Amino acid sequence: MVADSSSLILLAKCSLLEIVCDLFDVIVPKSVNIEVASEDLVKNYPDAALISDLTSKGAINVQSPGSNKLTLPISLHKGEEDALLLAIKLGRSLFVTDDGKAIKAARFFKVPFIITPKIIVELFRTQKISFKKTRESLEKLGKIGRYSSEIIADALVSLMEEKNDKTNNNKDTRRPFK
Amino acid sequence: MTKPTTIRIPEDLLNEIERFVQESNLDRSTYLREVLRKGFSLDKQDRLLLKYVRKELSQMEVCKELKWNPWEFLSQLKTRNMFLNVELEDWLDASELPS
Numbered sequence: 001m002v003a004d005s006s007s008l009i010l011l012a013k014c015s016l017l018e019i020v021c022d023l024f025d026v027i028v029p030k031s032v033n034i035e036v037a038s039e040d041l042v043k044n045y046p047d048a049a050l051i052s053d054l055t056s057k058g059a060i061n062v063q064s065p066g067s068n069k070l071t072l073p074i075s076l077h078k079g080e081e082d083a084l085l086l087a088i089k090l091g092r093s094l095f096v097t098d099d100g101k102a103i104k105a106a107r108f109f110k111v112p113f114i115i116t117p118k119i120i121v122e123l124f125r126t127q128k129i130s131f132k133k134t135r136e137s138l139e140k141l142g143k144i145g146r147y148s149s150e151i152i153a154d155a156l157v158s159l160m161e162e163k164n165d166k167t168n169n170n171k172d173t174r175r176p177f178k
Numbered sequence: 179m180t181k182p183t184t185i186r187i188p189e190d191l192l193n194e195i196e197r198f199v200q201e202s203n204l205d206r207s208t209y210l211r212e213v214l215r216k217g218f219s220l221d222k223q224d225r226l227l228l229k230y231v232r233k234e235l236s237q238m239e240v241c242k243e244l245k246w247n248p249w250e251f252l253s254q255l256k257t258r259n260m261f262l263n264v265e266l267e268d269w270l271d272a273s274e275l276p277s
C-alpha cells in the first residue's frame with residue numbers, strides 16, 4: 001500500500017502505524033517523507049518522530065515515483081500526487097489517503113483507495129486488533145483526527161456488526177449436532 | 179517598505195476608527211496596517227479552508243498556502259470545529275485491506 005501524509009499522521013495518532021507497518025508493505029514517496037518527518041517536525045511532533053523512526057528501520061519504505069508526471073484533471077500537492085503516481089506505477093497498489101481531493105483523483109485513475117477508519121475496522125475484522133482498541137481508535141479519529149461524526153458513527157455500526165458476526169460464528173461452532 | 183494605496187470606506191466606520199485611535203493613543207496608519215494584516219491573514223485562512231471543504235484544495239495544498247504543517251492543519255480544524263473533507267461516500271467506497 002502507498003500512503004500519503006494525511007493517513008500516516010492519523011495512523012500514528014491512533015497508535016496503529018506500527019501494526020500496519022508490521023502487517024503490510026507501507027510505501028511512501030520521498031516528498032511525503034519530507035512533509036511528515038523533516039528534521040524540524042521530528043523535534044516538535046512525537047508522531048513525526050515515530051514516522052522517522054519507522055522509516056529509518058525500513059518498516060516504511062521510501063520509493064521514487066519515477067520521472068513520469070500525471071496529467072491530472074485536478075491539481076494536487078507534490079506528496080499526494082507522488083503517492084498516487086507510485087500506487088499506479090506499482091500496479092494499482094492500494095492508495096491510503098484521508099484527503100477528499102486525493103480520493104477524487106484516485107477515482108479518476110481507477111486506483112483502489114482506503115481511508116483510516118476503514119483500515120481500523122478491517123484490522124478488527126481480520127482479528128489483528130481487539131474490539132476495545134478498534135473502538136478507541138475510531139473515537140480518536142473523530143476527536144483528534146477531525147473525522148465527521150457521520151463517518152465515525154457508520155464505522156462504529158460496522159464494528160458492532162463485525163463483532164456480532166464473530167459472536168454468532170463462535171456460537172454456531174459450539175452448537176452440537178442433532 | 180510601504181506603498182500608498184487608496185480605499186473608500188463608509189463614513190461611520192471611519193469615524194469609529196478615528197475615535198478609537200484617539201482614545202487609545204495609537205498612530206492611525208500603523209493601526210490600520212496592523213488591522214489589515216490581521217484581517218487579511220484570517221480571511222485568507224477562512225477562504226482557503228472553505229476551498230478545502232469543497233475539495234477544491236487538498237490538505238497539503240492548504241498547508242503550503244498558509245505555511246502550516248499537517249499537525250497545525252488538524253489543530254486549526256479543531257479550533258474552528260471543522261472536519262476532514264472525506265465524505266460518507268468515500269467511506270462506503272473504500273477498498274478492503276489486502277489479505
